[in-house]
Amino acid sequence: MTHKGRIASAVALTTLTLGLTACNDGEDAASAQDSPSASAPASSDPGSKSPSADPSDDAAAPAGGDVAAPGTKFKIGDRAVLPFKYGTDKKGTVAVTVTAIEKGAEADMAAFGGKAKGMTPYYIRMKVENVGGTDLSYASLRLRGKLEGGGPTGVILVGDLPGKCDSETAPRDFTTKGASYETCSLSATKTDPIAVASFEEGDAYRDSPVLWTS
Numbered sequence: 001m002t003h004k005g006r007i008a009s010a011v012a013l014t015t016l017t018l019g020l021t022a023c024n025d026g027e028d029a030a031s032a033q034d035s036p037s038a039s040a041p042a043s044s045d046p047g048s049k050s051p052s053a054d055p056s057d058d059a060a061a062p063a064g065g066d067v068a069a070p071g072t073k074f075k076i077g078d079r080a081v082l083p084f085k086y087g088t089d090k091k092g093t094v095a096v097t098v099t100a101i102e103k104g105a106e107a108d109m110a111a112f113g114g115k116a117k118g119m120t121p122y123y124i125r126m127k128v129e130n131v132g133g134t135d136l137s138y139a140s141l142r143l144r145g146k147l148e149g150g151g152p153t154g155v156i157l158v159g160d161l162p163g164k165c166d167s168e169t170a171p172r173d174f175t176t177k178g179a180s181y182e183t184c185s186l187s188a189t190k191t192d193p194i195a196v197a198s199f200e201e202g203d204a205y206r207d208s209p210v211l212w213t214s
Helices: 106-112
Strands: 004-008 012-016 029-032 073-075 077-086 090-103 120-130 143-147 155-158 180-189 194-199 209-213
Touching: 029 073, 090 194, 106 120, 120 194, 143 180, 155 180, 180 194
Parallel strands: 004 029, 073 209
Antiparallel strands: 004 012, 029 155, 077 090, 090 120, 120 180, 143 194, 194 209
């Protein structure tokens, strides 16, 4: 997988090449900037239909439990059933289990360059299941890190750190009920520790996300 990093401020945008092979098409970008929100990563697989995921309320009916209402709070290790939409034609229901929120080392952020100095990465590890049985192959899902209490981190990170936190797309056979895969969402903070994982995709969850806490 190839990666290209950029760190943006309100004044200027600087493009930096990581210590990895740069890609030609701009996919699999990783970036950090001062902001209270995060963006979903682009899919690296040509089979995907869109670079972003946008769950909506009219997703397929769940087949593995009731859909979690906006604002529901879970503990790490709990399974949450959620509506999911990816691109324009992939729609269904998934179950997300956050298995860990792991603190990384500041040195892990070296790939982002000098503007990432002082940032501590956190790795949100999760299992994603297809509970609706619809075709969600090559889709990607991302959770956002929050401070204890649900406050924003002030940092945007898009992408992954190979070998530390790999953001995986759903496999080609993620098309049937019970199919699953594991992935990781990367977050970072310059202040307090990240202690919450947040699902904020789609209108219903943007203002009232589903949260996992320790």
